[in-house]
Amino acid sequence: MTKASKTIRKIAGDQPIDAAIVLGSGLSAIGELLTDKVTIPYSELKGFPGGGVSGHGRDLLIGTMGGKRVAILTGREHYYEHGNAAAMRPALEAMAELGAKTLLLTNSAGSLDERFQPGDLMLLSDHINYAGMNPLIGEPTDRRFVNMVDCYDPALRAKAHDVADRFDIKLGEGIYLWYSGPSFETVAEIQMAVRLGANAVGMSTAPEVILGRFLGMKVWACSSITNMGAGLSSENISHEHTKTMAVQGAAKLKQLIPALVEEL
Template identity: 85%
Template sequence: MTKAARTIRKIAGAEPVAAALVLGSGLSSIGELMKDTLAIPYSELKGFPGGGVSGHGRDLLIGWMGGRRVAVLTGREHYYEHGNAAAMRPALETLAELGAETLLLTNAAGSVDERFRPGDLMLIADHINYAGMNPLIGEATDRRFVNMVDCYAPDLRARAAGLAERLGFRLGEGIYLWYSGPSFETVAEIQMAIRLGANAVGMSTAPEVILGRFLGLRVWACSSITNMGAGLSSENISHEHTKAMAVQGAEKLRRLIPALVEEL
C-alpha cells in the first residue's frame, strides 16, 4: 500500500471508496456537492500533484455523493507543468488502493465542431493522443501493453446520455484530442485536428485514461466546452476565459455527476 493510502486511511477511515473523480479547470465547485466531507491537502500526500494551475484545487476530498463514498481530486497535474506524462500515476494508484473501481474524469476543452458550443458538455467516446507522450513509458512489466479499445466505458457513456436527457440537456459524444500545451493551438493545428476527426481539444485527461485502464478501472470522461478552437470564432482564447466559461458547464456537471455516481 502506498504511503499516501495509509495517510488517507488514518485520517478518513478504512471504508472503501466506490469511485474516484478528477476535476478540471474551473470545475472544483463540484466538490461542494459532497456530504460528510474530509479535505486532505495534496501537500500531505506523497506523490500527489505538487505544482498547481489557477482554477484547480489542491485538496483530496473524501465523502459521500449520490449515496456512494467517493474520492475527489479537486485538481490535477498536467504534462506541461513538468514534462511528466505519469504525474498523476501515484494519486490514481492510491485511489485504486482505497477501493475505487471507477474513474470519472472532467476537463475544460475547446471545441472544433459547431455541434459543441461554449457552455455545452461533450461526453468523450475516444481520444487521439496527439501529444505522443505516454504515462506507461518506463513501466517494466507486460502490463504496460494496455488494450485501449472501449477505454471510455460504453455502459457508463450510455447511462450518462440517458441521465442528461432526463435532466433536460443535450449530451453529445465526441473525440478528444490531447495536445501537450501549455500554449494554445494555432489555427493550422486546429484545422489539422478537424481533419484527424477530433471534436474537441485539450491539455489533459488522455494520460489519466491510460493510467486508469492500466490500473483496471472503468473510465468515464466529460469535457466542459469553454471556447471554440483558434480561428473558429472571434473569442479571445486565454486561461482566464477558460476558467470563466467552465462555470457554465459546471452547472450541468453538478447535476449529472451525482446522478451517475448513484447508478454505479
C-alpha cells in the same frame, strides 16, 4: 500499500471508496456536493500533484455523493507543468488501492465542432494522443500493453445519456485530442485536428485514461466546452476565459455526476 493510501485511510477511515473523480479547470464547485466531507491537502500526500494551475484545487476530498463513497481530486497535474506524462500515477494508484473501480474525469476543452458550443458538455467516446507521450513509458511489466478499445466505458456512457435526458441536459459524444500545451493551438494545428477527426482539444485527461485502464478501472470522461478552437470564432482564447466559461459546464456537471455516481 503506498504511503499516500495509508495517510488517507488514517485521516478519512478504512471504508473503501466506490469511485474517484478528477476535476478540471474551473470545475472545483463539484466538490461542494459531497456530504460527510473530509478534506486532505495534496501537500500531505506523497506523490500527489504539487505546484498547480489557477482554477484547479489542491485538495483530496473524501465523502458521500449519490449514496456512494467517493474521492474527489480537486485538481490534476498536467504534462506541461513538468514534462511528466505519468504525474498523476501516484494519485490514481492510491485511488485504486482505496477500492475505486470507476474513474470519472472532467476537463475544460476547446470545441472543433459547431455541435459543441461554449457552455455545452461533450462526453468523450475516444481520444487521439496527439502529444505522443504515454504515462506507462518505463513500466517494466507486460501490464504496460493496455488495451485501449472502449477505454471510455460504453455502459457508463449509456448511463450518462440516460441521466442527461432526465435533467434535460444536452450531451453529445465526441473525440478528444490531447495537445500538450501550455500554449494554445495555432490555427493550422486546429485545422489539422479537425482533419484528424477530433471534436474537441485539450491539455489533459488522456494520460489519466491510460493510467485508469492500466489500474483496472472503468473510465468515463466529460469535457466542459469553454471556447471554440483558434480560428473558428472571433473570441479571444485565454486561460481566464477558460475559467470563466467553465462555470456554465460545472452547473450541468453538478447535476450529471451525482446522478451517474448513484447508478454505479
